[in-house]
Amino acid sequence: MDSHQRIVIALDVGDIGAAEALVTQLQPVVGMFKIGKQLFTAAGPAAVDMVRSHGADVFLDLKWHDIPNTVAAACSAAAQLGVRMVNVHASGGREMLSAARAALDRHPGAERPELLAVTVLTSLAASDLAEVGVADPPANQVLRLAALSLAVGADGLVCSPQEVADLRAAHGPEPTLVVPGVRPEWFAANDQRRAATPAVALGDGADYLVIGRPITRSGDPVAAARRVAAELQPVGRSA
Ligand code: C5P
Numbered sequence: 001m002d003s004h005q006r007i008v009i010a011l012d013v014g015d016i017g018a019a020e021a022l023v024t025q026l027q028p029v030v031g032m033f034k035i036g037k038q039l040f041t042a043a044g045p046a047a048v049d050m051v052r053s054h055g056a057d058v059f060l061d062l063k064w065h066d067i068p069n070t071v072a073a074a075c076s077a078a079a080q081l082g083v084r085m086v087n088v089h090a091s092g093g094r095e096m097l098s099a100a101r102a103a104l105d106r107h108p109g110a111e112r113p114e115l116l117a118v119t120v121l122t123s124l125a126a127s128d129l130a131e132v133g134v135a136d137p138p139a140n141q142v143l144r145l146a147a148l149s150l151a152v153g154a155d156g157l158v159c160s161p162q163e164v165a166d167l168r169a170a171h172g173p174e175p176t177l178v179v180p181g182v183r184p185e186w187f188a189a190n191d192q193r194r195a196a197t198p199a200v201a202l203g204d205g206a207d208y209l210v211i212g213r214p215i216t217r218s219g220d221p222v223a224a225a226r227r228v229a230a231e232l233q234p235v236g237r238s239a
Contacts, residue, residue: 003232005031006202007225008059008178010212011051012036016043020050022216027056029225032084034210036061048081057084059178059210061158063118065089068099075100075115079107085178087158090117090145094152101153114156116178117149122160139163143170150175161196161204168205180210184228187214198228202235 007030011019019039026033033051035058040047051058060083064071071088078086088100097117104112119142120129126138134141146157146167156176159167164179183195190213198209211228218224 001031002229003202003236004029004225004229006206006208006232007198007215007228008032008034008208008210009215009225010034010036010061010180010210011039011047012212012216013039014042015039016047016050019043019047020054022221023051023054023056025222026215026225027054029222029229030215032057032059032208034059034061037063045081048083052082059083059085059087059208060113061087063087063089064100065092066096068092068096071096072099072103075103075113076107079104079109079113082109083113085114085116085176087116087118088154090119090149090154094148097149097154098152114176115154116156116158116176117145117154118158119145119149119163122181139166143167146171156207161201161206164201164206165204176207177205178208178210179206180212182209182211184214184231186227187218197231199231199235202232 009026009030011033013019033056035047048058060078064074101115104115120138129138142163150171158178160181161179164177179201181192181195182198182201183189183192185197189195201209215221215224
């Protein structure tokens with residue numbers, strides 16, 4: 001895979017016009033676009049159609065967590081939209097995860113979307129987990145939920161730069177690891193604490209790097225994306 005194809009742009013904007021302006025510029029120089037709760041709530045499936053009309057793939061980042069039947073129905077609906085990746089919260093449990101996978105497997109099209117699991121949100125500290133009844137340290141909970149997710153049908157995981165090496169070591173080359181929270185050295189960290197550079201995350205085993213503001217808020221998003229891709233090139237993971 002070319003290094004630029006590993007870049008997933010977070011379309012964290014409030015309307016479809018702003019999203020399309022980014023897609024038009026960036027589609028030739030990145031691999032995929034992530035549509036999250038903000039844009040999907042504002043613009044709905046039209047946002048997915050817009051990205052696909054530019055010939056680009058969509059990671060639909062809605063992090064579903066509900067009863068198995070409801071999550072399975074959402075997965076089917078996403079498959080019909082033609083997205084490339086969807087995600088669910090691993091803490092929804094075994095039945096929810098396998099219902100999600102089964103729903104995607106029933107998709108009749110050429111390729112079903114990949115199913116990614118989110119383990120522990122990086123915004124949660126040990127004290128937050130303790131408050132909701134999880135006494136284990138966050139790192140243990142990440143490994144536990146990752147193992148469960150992959151055992152029951154997830155194709156991969158969304159994980160932080162701090163977790164990627166351990167997850168790759170524990171689960172080998174197969175799972176798709178999608179890593180947000182990366183920051184090039186030349187960009188301010190914003191609210192991303194403990195960020196790694198894209199090249200370090202790739203070297204640790206990431207398949208895809210989710211990048212928003214360092215590219216989308218740059219004065220020249222195309223130049224910023226090219227700069228990130230160039231920094232990834234020497235790392236050159238071959239899969
Ligand atoms: O602008 P920035 O590069 O920080 O955007 C990163 C994207 O990845 C956002 O859409 C954010 O919601 C998402 N994300 C994150 N950190 C996580 C999980 C997801 O920044 N731990």
